[in-house]
Amino acid sequence: MPAFTRGELADLNVFVTICRRQSFREAATELGVTTSALSHAMRNLEARLGVKLLNRTSRSVSPTAAGSALAKELEQGLEQIASAIGALDRYRASPAGRLRLNVPRDAARLLLDPILPRFVSSYPDIELDVTVDDRMLDIVAEGFDAGMRYGDTVPGDMIATPLTPALKWIVVGSPAYIARHGRPKVPQDLMSHNCIRMRLGDNTLYKWELGNGSTAVELDVPGALSINESDGVIAAAVGGLGLGYVLERNVAAELANGTLEAVLTEWAVDGPPLSMYYPSRRQTLPGLRHLIDMIRAEHMGRAA
DSSP, X not given: OOOOOHHHHHHHHHHHHHHHHTOHHHHHHHHTSOHHHHHHHHHHXXXXXTSOOEEEOSSOEEEOHHHHHHXXXXXXXXXXXXXXXXXXXXXXXXXXXXXEEEEOHHHIIIIIHHHHHHHHXXXXXXXXXXXXXXXXXXXXXXXXXXXXXXXXXXXXXXXXXXXXXXXEEEEEEOHHHHHHHOOOSSGGGGGGSOEEEEBOTTSOBOOEEESSGGGOEEEOOOOSEEESSHHHHHHHHHTTSOEEEEEGGGGHHHHHHTSOEEESGGGOEEEOOEEEEEETTOOOOTTHHHHHHHHHHHHTTSOO
16 A cells, blocks of 8 residues: 655645635635645646646636546545544544534524534534535535535435424514404415515525415415515514514514414424434544534424
8 A cells, every 4th residue: 555645645635625616715715725825736746646637727627537537536535534533533532623514594593502502612622613504505515514404405315314303384473563464364365464585595485385284385475575584584573574484493482472473373384304414425523423412402302
């Protein structure tokens, strides 16, 4: 087996990252170095190997045929190295390493915020890097180790672990709005109300789902206001601007203090749980199992 220097292994990792990102700038950001350092590393690697690996222009970068073949083999090898290093956690008193997560705002608020202080205190050797982003993206291509999403949106080639029970979605409005416009009795009544619409991460407007099983309906509700995150929808509903479609857990305080009321309660939807997901070949990631267990202990015992 040939011996590799530390620099050679580092340059191979740089090369794989550039191929995955298709961008020197984005690869540099992920690796925490400058683009000039990456360019220097690639020139040295190509000189040592005697093969051109990347086609570079001022606007883009892509692997050559030789580079693409090398990157494919290296990705598997680097994954095995990461898995082997991660497996050492069982021999440590506490896991160590970097864990990069991509999570939507709802998951950050509901799942991460309550347990982060305890997790960081319990596992000080874990470098937790969290990006809050509602866009659907390829976590592998973007350099993340794992992500959180609603169960029905997790890609089929990923390993998914539910973090919550089924989550209830309800329609809410302020007492003032309901007093002015009336309380809807059936889903079709929403078509004559001002509804606060949710814009999803792919920039589409979410159609409200009401009811379960054979009674389920999906409505493209009307409304003059569209917002791309849950907190904004809740604030607008509390302000009397219209009816909102929200996770019941997100408005527990508002329902308790009377600033919001649930309507169409018999049409509440039991939606999929929030899940942690990661590539199937990444069975061991530093601290991931500990994070999953802590979140599940916090939430799985609660009613949906």
